[in-house]
Amino acid sequence: MFGEKVMQNTWNWHRLYSRFGLNIKYGFRINKPLLLSRVAYNLLRLMVKRQPLLRTVDFAPTYACNFNCVHCFAVDFKKIDSRKIMTIEDYQRCAGEAMQLGAVHFAFQGGEPLILKNLEDIIRACQPHKNLIAVTTNALLLNRQRIAQLKKVGVDLFTISLDSGDAEMHDSFRRHKGAYNQAIQAAKDALDLGINVTFNAVVSHQSVHDVNFLNLVQYTRNMGVKLNILFAVPIGAWKDDESIILTPEDKEYLNKLFASFSHLRRDLDANYLAHGCGAMKEVIYVDCYGDIMPCPYIHASMGNILDAPLETIWRRGLKIDHFREYAPICLAAEDYHFIREHLSKACHAGSLPVAGDLMFPEMSRKSKS
Numbered sequence: 001m002f003g004e005k006v007m008q009n010t011w012n013w014h015r016l017y018s019r020f021g022l023n024i025k026y027g028f029r030i031n032k033p034l035l036l037s038r039v040a041y042n043l044l045r046l047m048v049k050r051q052p053l054l055r056t057v058d059f060a061p062t063y064a065c066n067f068n069c070v071h072c073f074a075v076d077f078k079k080i081d082s083r084k085i086m087t088i089e090d091y092q093r094c095a096g097e098a099m100q101l102g103a104v105h106f107a108f109q110g111g112e113p114l115i116l117k118n119l120e121d122i123i124r125a126c127q128p129h130k131n132l133i134a135v136t137t138n139a140l141l142l143n144r145q146r147i148a149q150l151k152k153v154g155v156d157l158f159t160i161s162l163d164s165g166d167a168e169m170h171d172s173f174r175r176h177k178g179a180y181n182q183a184i185q186a187a188k189d190a191l192d193l194g195i196n197v198t199f200n201a202v203v204s205h206q207s208v209h210d211v212n213f214l215n216l217v218q219y220t221r222n223m224g225v226k227l228n229i230l231f232a233v234p235i236g237a238w239k240d241d242e243s244i245i246l247t248p249e250d251k252e253y254l255n256k257l258f259a260s261f262s263h264l265r266r267d268l269d270a271n272y273l274a275h276g277c278g279a280m281k282e283v284i285y286v287d288c289y290g291d292i293m294p295c296p297y298i299h300a301s302m303g304n305i306l307d308a309p310l311e312t313i314w315r316r317g318l319k320i321d322h323f324r325e326y327a328p329i330c331l332a333a334e335d336y337h338f339i340r341e342h343l344s345k346a347c348h349a350g351s352l353p354v355a356g357d358l359m360f361p362e363m364s365r366k367s368k369s
Contacts, residue, residue: 128154
């Protein structure tokens with residue numbers, strides 16, 4: 001269990017290495033003055049209007065992957081891979097329209113985005129000189145040469161999957177021998193070449209109290225990088241499995257860790273206006289077929305960028321009650337009512353994403369109003 005001794009030993013370090021300092025390190029790119037000016041303009045708009053601005057676009061340009069992780073949901077999207085996928089021109093238009101709505105952060109995930117031969121072209125379509133660019137990866141294909149190539153294109157951050165401080169446990173969860181060592185080496189290479197690194201850790205009820213999770217917290221602290229905590233969501237290979245959901249006691253334990261380790265983050269911490277769920281308000285998820293979803297875990301299409309302007313789709317999503325305000329918890333991972341009444345509808349669909357009005361019947365009524 002997490003003890004008082006650990007908290008005392010880390011207190012002085014955290015006073016020096018503050019949350020504010022870490023935010024500056026990750027969020028401000030001196031080599032991208034147009035990004036800084038756009039962020040400043042967004043802050044001014046927020047001060048005047050106090051209304052949400054789109055901040056982040058999570059692109060899933062492929063659902064192909066070289067891993068077969070225990071919790072994967074990508075395989076449910078690959079069932080429809082005969083559909084038309086977005087072209088470079090489609091990414092250009094989507095990114096441009098997102099920037100008009102305020103987006104300054106474009107992230108690329110999957111599947112495994114490094115599989116794509118045209119990933120660099122897709123990144124270029126998102127105007128990296130004006131935006132913060134992140135790539136989420138299992139790091140298997142992330143060697144020094146690829147890191148240098150992606151840095152040249154404009155990538156600012158690699159978000160690398162790392163779920164345990166124990167190599168065997170991580171490899172077992174990702175179902176790939178050597179995944180842990182490769183993730184660590186890729187992170188060191190990226191830092192050496194001047195690119196920031198964040199580790200993503202998926203935490204379930206079964207893993208949160210494991211000593212190897214605490215070892216991961218301490219290891220990433222000593223490495224000087226952020227550790228983003230992702231609460232387990234009952235979708236994909238975990239669909240309908242509520243045993244993975246964190247209990248109140250689990251979350252109390254994590255709150256103690258967050259209070260003592262300033263490098264820990266959750267996605268709920270990144271919003272402009274309020275702490276909480278930023279789905280649709282500040283964050284959207286776009287799959288390779290052009291469907292716009294509230295977040296990477298809520299697989300309901302609000303519309304398709306190939307058929308309608310992004311602003312129309314975005315405002316349609318904002319009319320749904322769950323997305324108008326900043327929920328204080330993660331809807332997909334913590335809200336049992338949302339999980340059972342809404343999220344479960346995607347779990348049992350023949351293919352993903354489901355139509356928005358299937359998951360949220362109110363969407364049909366409000367679209368007519």
